[in-house]
Amino acid sequence: MNIALAKSPVERTQGDLFAAASGRLPGQGVVADVRKAAFDEFAALGLPHRRIEEWKYTDLRALLREVAPLAPSPDQAALDLAAKAIAALELNDTIKLVLVDGAFIPALSDHGAAEAGLTIRVLKDILDNADVKSRADLLRTTVASDATILLNTALATDGVIVDVADGVVLSKPVHIVHVATGSNVSAVTRSLIKIGQNARVSLVENFVAADGAAAYQAHDSVVVSIGDGAQLQHVRLVEDSPDAANLTTGIFSLGANAMLNFFNLTNGAEVSRYQGFVTFTGEGGSLSTNGVDLLRATEHGDTTLVIDHAVPNCSSREEFRAVLDERAHAVFQGRIIVRPDAQHTDGKMMSRSLLLSDDAAVDNKPELEIFADDVVCGHGATTGALDDSLLFYLRARGLPEKEAQALLIQAFVGEIVESIVDDTLREWVVSAVERWLAARTA
DSSP states (O other): OOOOOOOOHHHHTTHHHHHHHGGGOOOOTHHHHHHHHHHHHHHHHOSOOTTSGGGTTOOHHHHTOSOOOBOOOOOHHHHHHHHHHHHTOSOOSSEEEEEETTEEOGGGOOGGGOOTTEEEEEHHHHHHOTTOTTGGGGGOOSSOOOHHHHHHHHHOOBOEEEEEOTTOBOSSOEEEEEEEOOBSOEEEEEEEEEEOTTOEEEEEEEEEEOTTOBSOEEEEEEEEEEOTTOEEEEEEEEEOOTTOEEEEEEEEEEOTTOEEEEEEEEOOOSEEEEEEEEEEOSTTOEEEEEEEEEEOTTOEEEEEEEEEEOSSSOEEEEEEEEEEOTTOEEEEEEEEEEOTTOTTOEEEEEEEEEEOSTTOEEEEEEEEEEOOSSOEEEEEEEEEOOOHHHHHHHHHTTOOHHHHHHHHHHHHHHHHHTTOOSHHHHHHHHHHHHHHHHHHHO
8 A cells, every 4th residue: 555645844845946956957858858757756755754665764854854956056166165175085096077066077077088998978968969869868777766866867967977998997997076065055966887898997986075065965876887797896985074965876787797896985974875776687797895884973874785686697795884983873774686597696795883882873674585596695784882802902001992992993894995906995995994083083
């Protein structure tokens, strides 16, 4: 039985959101029709709430309340703030693609120096080009749309389209940087990555706040196609303002013998949710997806993954860890689906949480949906506090309590950070962990 919930006065005002955003939305004709249909469906659903199973632990009606209006196109003052934020990043020697308040900024990006076999286009330009007959397909997805995906389809202002040709091995990571400069506004972006057969790519995503940015919302989606025999290492770092919201959807398809190594670190944003949908479309695919949430105060971090083993002889490994201080709340939801024909599937997931406060909380919901009979699948979850005996050992050797805790936390997190293959990217993530620990011990 479907339950229709009455919308609050706040939600009813969302009907004005699409009309107010029309000046920033690229694309006419069929593109505008796709946007309008998506927004109408979003308006009918409203923000996700606890009566929707997939959002049971992340009630956006309570946590987010409303979708902020779209940020205006960045002016020179905003670009200057963004340039300072980018200069502070510790990751150099990458192909930077910069989105400021939802707009691609060529002057801050390196797309002009792209390597051979790498093509970079701007989503806004394609959507505005009426000669591209399939441009509306860039706003469609292959997964069942929930309210946040519909919202992204309706309001995406810009993004990047990255194509890597067959057999290309990129010498530098592609680095998508999202910079927020405004307050109480939304940036809605969508990027599409296509990796050709036997290509090798490193992809980095970064979410940062410029000085003065507060209470903003980042609504992002990334659609990635990995060709047969291709390899992708994807590292994602969220360091948003502590009062911001970050809602991101990742949609991946893996071809035959393709490999995806994914790592996510969240240590910012008052409300964050990363939902990933991974589908194996060819035999022999391999997935390793790992992540760490470092949360404090009243921060709420949600990681939701759906791994669809649609073909035989594929393997997936998921391991996520959360460190929660004060009244922080973490959510991990993992679903492994094994289709009837997906024999010889090997899928496992594990979630481990470290509670530093009696007021911190974590919810774990692992799910296995297995419709084949020759598989190896399993899941597990643990939750606990720091080991008192180890703390005593360190304290007895003269370490202050906060520093002793920091060493144990770093060991707990470091084990999963080691899953990052690239040394430079691993050290970059370690630096972010150290910043969080330094702020906690200050």
